[in-house]
Amino acid sequence: xxxxxxxxxxxxxxSKEHGVNCNITxxxxxKADSQRVACVLKWYVSNPNSAVKxxxxxxxxxxxxxxxxxxxxxxxxxxxLKINPITKIIKTxxxxxxxxxxxxxxxxxFWILCGLGLLFYGFSILWRAKGTERLIGLFALIIIGSSWxxxxxxxxxxxxxLPVMGMSLFLQAIGFKTLVRGGKPAMVDGPxxx
Numbered sequence: 001x002x003x004x005x006x007x008x009x010x011x012x013x014x015s016k017e018h019g020v021n022c023n024i025t026x027x028x029x030x031k032a033d034s035q036r037v038a039c040v041l042k043w044y045v046s047n048p049n050s051a052v053k054x055x056x057x058x059x060x061x062x063x064x065x066x067x068x069x070x071x072x073x074x075x076x077x078x079x080x081l082k083i084n085p086i087t088k089i090i091k092t093x094x095x096x097x098x099x100x101x102x103x104x105x106x107x108x109x110f111w112i113l114c115g116l117g118l119l120f121y122g123f124s125i126l127w128r129a130k131g132t133e134r135l136i137g138l139f140a141l142i143i144i145g146s147s148w149x150x151x152x153x154x155x156x157x158x159x160x161x162l163p164v165m166g167m168s169l170f171l172q173a174i175g176f177k178t179l180v181r182g183g184k185p186a187m188v189d190g191p192x193x194x
Contacts, residue, residue, distance in 0.1 A: 001040045004058060004155035007050055011057035011156045012072030044153070061156025062148055063112045069100050070108040073158040119144070119168055122175030125185050140167040 003009070008017035022039035026032045044051040061072040067086045081087050089095035098104060126137025147164045151157070161168070178185050 001154050002036060004054065004153070005040045005043055007047070009054060010072070011054040012061050013074055013155050013157055014072060041153070055152050058151050058156030059148070060112065061158060062151045062161055063115060064158050065108055065111055066158060068108045069104045070112075071158060072156055075159045115168075115172060118172040118175035118179075120171075120175075121178065122171035122173065125174050125178050126171075129185065137171065140171055143167050144171075 002019045002022075003013065003015065004011050004018070006017070006019045009015045009019070020040050020043045022036050024032045024035050024039075026035060057072075060070055064071040064073070065086075066073070066075055066078060066080060067084050067090070075081070086099060090099045123137045123141050126133045126140075129137075144164045144167050147160060151160050174185075
């Protein structure tokens, strides 16, 4: 939590300047940790403008692609990076300028917005279906939201998205399939989504 907070923090793990000045009085590790958590939470409440900026950065880092100009993560050993075309493009000077420039940043933000849009659209489809589908959608969104919330009070890292990736892809797939069908979910024999 302390790495992701502070007036000079970026919200990411690789932030060079971070942390909150806390008066830790206990020598017991568990009590000292509790004091630090309380201190960091108090800093967020006392610095709402900085907190909102950090929450935005951490959200971008949480949902960022695994490569490109807006990432902040600790997935250097991710096997996808060995075959990722963006990783190969960025090795040339022209490719680095393209990916790291305005086009690359716009594409990365477009990717994030599309992913989040499909996720919430997929959830809305399940919510409108009612019954079991509504419960499944709510369950998926609660799991995703919980992981995202933990990121907001700790550090932003796209690695933290891995445990909830199945749920987010599930909702995005429902949203995408519905869009492909012209905005109409397939309903067969009542409210069951097919």
